[in-house]
Amino acid sequence: MTQTDSYEVLVVGAGPAGTSAAVRAAELGARVGLVEARRTGGTCVNSGCVPTRVLAKTARFAREVRSAGVYGLDVGDPTVDWTRTVARVRQVVERIHAVKAEPERLADLGVDLVLEGRARFVDPHAMELSDTGRRVSGDAVVLCVGGHSRRLPVPGAELALVPEQVLDMPEVPRRLVVVGAGNTGAQLVTVFEALGAEVTLLEVAPRILMAMDEDISRTVQDSFEAHAVDVHVGIRTLVSLARVEGTEPHGDHVAGGPVRVTWVDADGSEQSREADAVIMCTGWPASVDGLGLDAAGIATDGRSIAVDEYFRTEVPHVFAAGDANQQAMLVQAAHAEAEAAATNAVLGPTRRAPHRLLPSGGFTDPDYAGVGLTEAQARERDPQVAVATVRYSELERAVIDDREQGFLKLVTDRRRDVLLGAHAAGESAVEVIQAVTTAMAAGVDLTTLAGVEFAYPTYSAVIGEAARRLRVPRGTVDA
Numbered sequence: 001m002t003q004t005d006s007y008e009v010l011v012v013g014a015g016p017a018g019t020s021a022a023v024r025a026a027e028l029g030a031r032v033g034l035v036e037a038r039r040t041g042g043t044c045v046n047s048g049c050v051p052t053r054v055l056a057k058t059a060r061f062a063r064e065v066r067s068a069g070v071y072g073l074d075v076g077d078p079t080v081d082w083t084r085t086v087a088r089v090r091q092v093v094e095r096i097h098a099v100k101a102e103p104e105r106l107a108d109l110g111v112d113l114v115l116e117g118r119a120r121f122v123d124p125h126a127m128e129l130s131d132t133g134r135r136v137s138g139d140a141v142v143l144c145v146g147g148h149s150r151r152l153p154v155p156g157a158e159l160a161l162v163p164e165q166v167l168d169m170p171e172v173p174r175r176l177v178v179v180g181a182g183n184t185g186a187q188l189v190t191v192f193e194a195l196g197a198e199v200t201l202l203e204v205a206p207r208i209l210m211a212m213d214e215d216i217s218r219t220v221q222d223s224f225e226a227h228a229v230d231v232h233v234g235i236r237t238l239v240s241l242a243r244v245e246g247t248e249p250h251g252d253h254v255a256g257g258p259v260r261v262t263w264v265d266a267d268g269s270e271q272s273r274e275a276d277a278v279i280m281c282t283g284w285p286a287s288v289d290g291l292g293l294d295a296a297g298i299a300t301d302g303r304s305i306a307v308d309e310y311f312r313t314e315v316p317h318v319f320a321a322g323d324a325n326q327q328a329m330l331v332q333a334a335h336a337e338a339e340a341a342a343t344n345a346v347l348g349p350t351r352r353a354p355h356r357l358l359p360s361g362g363f364t365d366p367d368y369a370g371v372g373l374t375e376a377q378a379r380e381r382d383p384q385v386a387v388a389t390v391r392y393s394e395l396e397r398a399v400i401d402d403r404e405q406g407f408l409k410l411v412t413d414r415r416r417d418v419l420l421g422a423h424a425a426g427e428s429a430v431e432v433i434q435a436v437t438t439a440m441a442a443g444v445d446l447t448t449l450a451g452v453e454f455a456y457p458t459y460s461a462v463i464g465e466a467a468r469r470l471r472v473p474r475g476t477v478d479a
């Protein structure tokens with residue numbers, strides 16, 4: 001092995017976590033190698049957040065154009081040229097790459113970016129790269145390998161698409177079944193419903209968006225159903241996918257011909273639908289296959305890389321951050337964890353990243369977001385929590401924009417005058433929750449928040465209104 005192949009810190013994966021880890025370690029003066037199987041940006045830029053967000057904008061456009069007549073704008077019903085939609089998505093992905101300019105930024109910091117395929121441990125410090133067979137090693141190794149979609153182990157699962165393949169569809173499917181109503185599934189339902197597909201949504205949990213506050217699940221599901229999405233929650237099991245007889249496959253996925261999806265519904269009845277495409281959005285395990293963790297002495301359940309509070313695996317010089325450790329699974333969390341892991345890799349175990357306040361949300365119609373404790377979690381801890389909900393239908397900006405569906409809910413500890421959580425479904429929900437998060441991070445009490453003179457007419461004004469209702473309880477306060 002040559003001298004240049006060994007680093008003080010070897011980072012694996014150049015998504016949000018890996019680039020943050022490499023930058024931080026380099027800033028601390030370490031000699032850093034960053035190995036990536038494909039391209040910088042990871043899931044976030046190349047197949048996840050960025051493409052999904054462009055599709056969300058496309059869907060928004062389609063909805064807005066359909067309502068343009070109300071404003072006296074006669075533009076007709078939009079038709080979708082999916083090829084151009086996909087081209088736009090890919091163009092935006094390239095623009096993000098150009099703006100972020102990660103390879104240049106890393107080079108400026110002296111980080112060696114190595115794009116020679118997948119890295120695999122050959123011993124606890126050294127890894128072999130699949131394209132070239134070259135070996136690189138690190139005194140410390142930070143695994144930022146992210147995750148990947150998974151198909152459910154049911155007969156015919158290979159006929160389904162996974163989220164990374166959505167842009168490969170030749171057209172918008174006329175009939176679509178989405179399996180899984182987490183963030184990905186819910187967003188894809190909104191996109192394809194707006195683009196004209198007849199959508200069926202199957203979810204094994206008792207409600208969609210199970211990780212969010214219950215009122216968010218209800219509001220988004222109501223909206224889906226108002227748009228004729230056929231929602232089935234609490235299904236007992238997905239039974240199978242099968243090619244509809246007499247149709248010919250043209251490729252390796254459902255675009256090749258109709259598929260019959262069969263499941264056992266919540267009431268125990270067997271049901272089925274014919275679909276032109278099925279997308280399985282049923283989880284995102286860590287990319288541990290082929291990583292050779294056993295050669296490093298690290299055990300895995302095949303879904304995650306376990307870490308302690310300093311992001312150390314059971315082998316103390318090997319760290320794991322971002323989706324790889326399956327803890328928070330969001331971009332901002334990946335950055336925070338990776339910076340902490342890289343700091344610990346260089347300086348020893350000194351930094352944690354406990355994610356005390358982690359806002360998250362999604363771009364459905366309406367959008368949704370939350371931070372802190374849900375109402376149910378807060379009530380379980382303390383039945384005396386105070387909750388105020390302001391409906392968007394009471395908010396002048398939402399009425400002006402004809403975006404009256406939704407709400408903001410603040411969950412508070414009235415005795416301590418502090419916010420415990422905030423949850424919203426509605427226009428700009430993610431931005432509204434972000435603003436509440438800032439207040440929570442700064443330790444702003446409810447009385448102060450209630451006194452903020454929010455600009456008129458804005459969506460974030462809903463925050464002041466909710467805070468005032470908690471300070472002076474009335475109608476909608478639920479103590």
Ligand SMILES: Cc1cc2nc3c(=O)[nH]c(=O)nc-3n(C[C@H](O)[C@H](O)[C@H](O)COP(=O)(O)OP(=O)(O)OC[C@H]3O[C@@H](n4cnc5c(N)ncnc54)[C@H](O)[C@@H]3O)c2cc1C
Nearest residue numbers: 013015016017037042043048049119146322323329330331
């Ligand atoms: C459809 C979708 C939409 C999303 N939208 C959002 C959103 O709006 N907001 C949000 O916060 N989060 C969103 N997420 C989640 C977000 O994408 C992830 O949390 C984030 O990308 C995690 O970053 P990471 O660096 O840990 O992993 P990744 O971004 O997955 O990067 C891992 C990198 O490691 C590389 N790699 C893997 N194994 C190896 C190996 N053995 N050798 C070399 N390289 C390897 C991969 O090629 C990849 O580039 C979304 C996810 C999906 C699927």
Ligand SMILES: NC(=O)c1ccc[n+]([C@@H]2O[C@H](COP(=O)([O-])OP(=O)(O)OC[C@H]3O[C@@H](n4cnc5c(N)ncnc54)[C@H](O)[C@@H]3O)[C@@H](O)[C@H]2O)c1
Nearest residue numbers: 180181182183184185203204205281282283284329361362
């Ligand atoms: N806007 C965002 O922040 C955003 C957007 C997309 C994804 N993400 C993140 O990316 C990761 C992957 O998201 P995801 O939505 O693909 O996965 P997920 O694990 O969040 O959701 C998977 C869903 O599939 C359901 N499911 C599992 N087995 C099923 C079955 N047999 N039948 C029907 N439903 C079944 C689960 O109950 C769950 O609701 C998550 O961590 C997510 O938070 C974030």
